[in-house]
Amino acid sequence: MARRSLLAEVIRAQEQRRRAQERTQREWGIAQRRAEQEMQRAERDATRQAAADGRERERLLHEDGTASAERLSREVEQRMAALNGLLVAALGSQQGLSFAAMRQRPRAATFSPRPDLLPSPPPQWEQFAPLSPAPTGLSARFGGKTRYEQQIALAQHNYAQAMANYQRAEGDRQARLAQARANFENAANAERAEVARHNAEVDALETGFQAGETEVVEDCFSLLLARSGYPADFPDDRRVAYRPEPRELWVEVELPDRTVVPEERGFRYVKTRKQIDTLPRPEREVKQTYASVVAQTALRTLYECFSVDARGLVDTVVFNGHLSTRDPATGSPIHPCLVSVSANRETFDGFELAHLDPVACLKHLNALVSSHPYDLESVEPVVDFDKAKFKFTDEFDAAAELDGRYDLLKMDPYKFEQLIRQLFEKIGMKSWVTQPSRDDGIDGVAINEDPILGGVCVIQAKRYKRVVEADAVRALWGAMEDKQATTGILVTTSWFGSTGRQFAANHRERLRLIEGAELKHLLAEHLQLDVRIGLDRPPPRRR
Structure with missing residues (x-):
């Protein structure tokens, strides 16, 4: 399975958190409704008792x-x-797969100091000056002036003390304000750097997706389905x-x-x-x-x-x-x-x-x-991720190796199977070739996309020099039933006996036999290959 990118894991984690939050909210809602019901029930019980x-x-x-x-x-x-x-x-x-939606933007926040970092007004002399005016007349002569001067001196002292305290507090406030501003700028710079890193990864993901890179395509569709x-x-x-x-x-x-x-x-x-x-x-x-x-x-x-x-x-x-x-x-x-x-x-x-x-x-x-x-009645999957039933092999161009009138009987068996795969894919089927081991007698599994006759088609290719016995045709039919396939095709370089042909005729809607002569014609028509089949003797003529 494809390696998951960091972005894929992050978005997957976000989706899992969303689902967990949804479950939590649902459970909380249920608990709340139950609590409300219990409360209502208690109130009604009290009403009933009363x-x-x-x-x-x-x-x-x-x-x-x-x-x-x-x-x-x-x-x-x-x-x-x-x-x-x-x-x-x-x-x-x-909304499909939107790389633009995946990109992030840094928050356009401005620095806003806390209330304790806002400046406060300095002390004013009016806050400390004596409330009564300077005495005059007899009041000034009998000690009023002296007392007033003492009040003025005390007020000036308190004002000077308050101003000194304010200046110390203001210096401390400005220092804390500068530190808070610096912390804000550092956090903003870190956020912009993280957004830039995230967007660069999204850009790389989009580039890889457009280029059809296998792992990237798998990651992108995984993200899509996770949402x-x-x-x-x-x-x-x-x-x-x-x-x-x-x-x-x-x-x-x-x-x-x-x-x-x-x-x-x-x-x-x-x-x-x-x-x-x-x-x-x-x-x-x-x-x-x-x-x-x-x-x-x-x-x-x-x-x-x-x-x-x-x-x-x-x-x-x-x-x-x-x-x-x-x-x-x-x-x-x-x-x-x-x-x-x-x-x-x-x-x-x-x-x-x-x-x-x-x-x-x-x-x-x-x-x-x-x-x-x-x-729980199971079906055989079209493709098996674990390759437990059908072991898919790496495909290659078998037709490219054929030059001139190549003898099919001299081909490597594996390459012959690949050639048959290419033929059916050219005809219009989607086909995969299975490995020789544990293939249940099947050389290929194809998907016929015809809306009427389509479905799963099992294919067997026999590179024979002599007649293909009826048992091979019956075996293919059994494999079709086992795989729940719609149709089956048996291809050979030689020919089929009368019993096998009759069996196929009885199931002609689902079973197709292709003999050597027809195979040569199909290869020439669809793959432009002129091949020969060097049989020991020609196929028998049919009446």
Whole structure:
């Protein structure tokens, strides 16, 4: 899996904090409502105890129980509305991948000193001067003048002392003000430096994304999907892989378990028993809702990925939806795949997501969808991130190594498989070649994007000199059933026996046989290769 950039981890951490905060707020809201209910219940209990009329107490009890049942029913309705609107909620709110939005700007704050750093007015003489005027006449002769002079002297002393104290305090204030201003400038400079570093990383991310660097593309789409606002109790685990050559994005998402669907249809207060009864939701509705949640999650992920303007980078998105749970029969941890779908941008852009049926849309896309997701029935994913079932190998241009009339029977078996892959990709399929070990008799897994006959196609290529027996055709059919594939193709450099051809004819809607002569024609038509097949003897003529 791709190395995560520091920016990716920061934004992922921010999203995790947002989800944690949302959960905390939700829990706090629940606790607050419970506290309010307890308070209201205590008040009503006091009212009931004080009420002399028994019928009044019964009425209050009934009102309290009915109100609680209605509140619980509204919460269930709101939950169901959120589950049924998972896909629609993403429409319009998804802003795609905006590098401009990722960039930061330093705060345009100005220095504002604290109140204790603001200057205070200096002492004034009027604050200390005697309030009474200088004495005159007899009052001055009989000691008034002396007393007045003493008051003046004392006032002058106090004024001088106050002025000295003010000057010392002012010097200290100016020193603290200068330090605060310096601290503010240092913090502002540090913030500007951090913003510049962050924006430089965003610029590098955008440059790498536009250049189609694999790890950067994976990081960017991981950031995009991390911002998707699913309900707080939905898991947020996902993996992203990018294949530049076919311009494919693989996304694996952890699905919520079936407990996300409320098993309660509503609540009702029963007056005779003085208790709230649960109205069960029909099991059929619970299962249908969960299947819709799985389908909406798949389509929502495809929509979010295609909302990015990356037409030169991503043409196809492959989605796998897994569930981490335990096998109810054994208790062992299991990780079934409940939905796997491949869609190209052109087809998906033609959908009106606000009006379609998510389950029907996946069927239209030839998705592999669990028939019973509620019961954890798994499907084989189109691509396996852990490469446990299909081991994808590095691709190379096998056709480039063929020059002139090259004999296919002299090709390396691995290169022959790669040549068949290139042929089907040129025809219009999306194909991957598996490694020889543990491939279940399959040489390739292809995605046919035809809206009518498309789906998963398993391919086997046999570089034979003699007849291909019917057992090989039946084995391919068994592999198709095992992989839940729509079609199967068996390619050979030789020919098929009558029994094998008849078996394929009986399943001609799903099984296709390509013999050596037709293979040469297809290579010439689609890859412009003129090859030969040096059989020991020519194929038998057919009537």
